[in-house]
Amino acid sequence: MDEIIKLGGILDFTTVDWPGKIASIVFLYGCNFKCPYCFNSDLVIGNNFKEIEISKIVALLKSNKDFVDSVVICGGEPTIHGEKLVKLCSLLKESGFKIKLDTNGSNPELVEKLIKNKLIDFVALDIKSDFQEKNYERASGGFTDMQKIKNTLNILINSNIEYECRIPVIPNLNQHLIKNIAKEITQAKTVVLEQYISSDKTIDKNFKIINSPSREELINLAKFFKNEIVKIRTKEMGEEILTS
Ligand code: SF4
Secondary structure: OOOEEEEEEEEEEEOOOOOOOOEEEEEEOOOOOOOOOOOOHHHOOOOOOEEEEHHHHHHHHHOOOOOOOEEEEEOOOHHHHOHHHHHHHHHHHHOOOEEEEEEOOOOHHHHHHHHHOOOOOEEEEEOOOOOOHHHHHHHHOOOOOHHHHHHHHHHHHOOOOEEEEEEEEOOOOOHHHHHHHHHHOOOOOEEEEEEOOOOOOOOOHHHHHOOOOOHHHHHHHHOOOOOOEEEEEEOOOEEEEOOO
């Protein structure tokens, strides 16, 4: 029997979510975090989804295959869909797609399974705070199992898969913790500091009116990171690699 999954939407075409690739984006519905700054609140606390057969999603993506050979799976948090995510990735792989997974890191077992079965090609792991429980709880809207995030990071570090640790830089939430984060993820190969852009759709409405950190602030914060590849992403300049 064909399996049903909760789909938030599909974007046919992007060149920015997976640098160097032309990709479609699949937004899966639902998340186990409630990050106050989250601008995908429709996919987290709203009811903005439709239930659809996994094979239909693959068929829709295949109809663009002449132009797009890569798929970004994000959310929400894709790993809450468990074996349904495995099935989606399997069918996409059978159809020849490259797959990037965006994850909050709360399900290391599933990430490991996807890597071991060669069902994903790239992982973007969000690091929302330093690994102090109270800080992560605030940044994620309640998640405190730090070992899960650390395990996901270690799985990526010890794999051959391409990955990046994405750190959203958010004033009044984690900007003052960036130096601590840098000390905790020294083993990660690639780190990206992302400029927070306010939105009307944040889960906590107080984050609608927060000013973005400037590009210069991000460049200065990036100096705390001694990782092999350090990048920033800003609205004005897109992605910039700061290491040579
Ligand atoms: S930003 Fe937080 S709440 Fe929003 S989708 Fe990502 S993990 Fe979930």
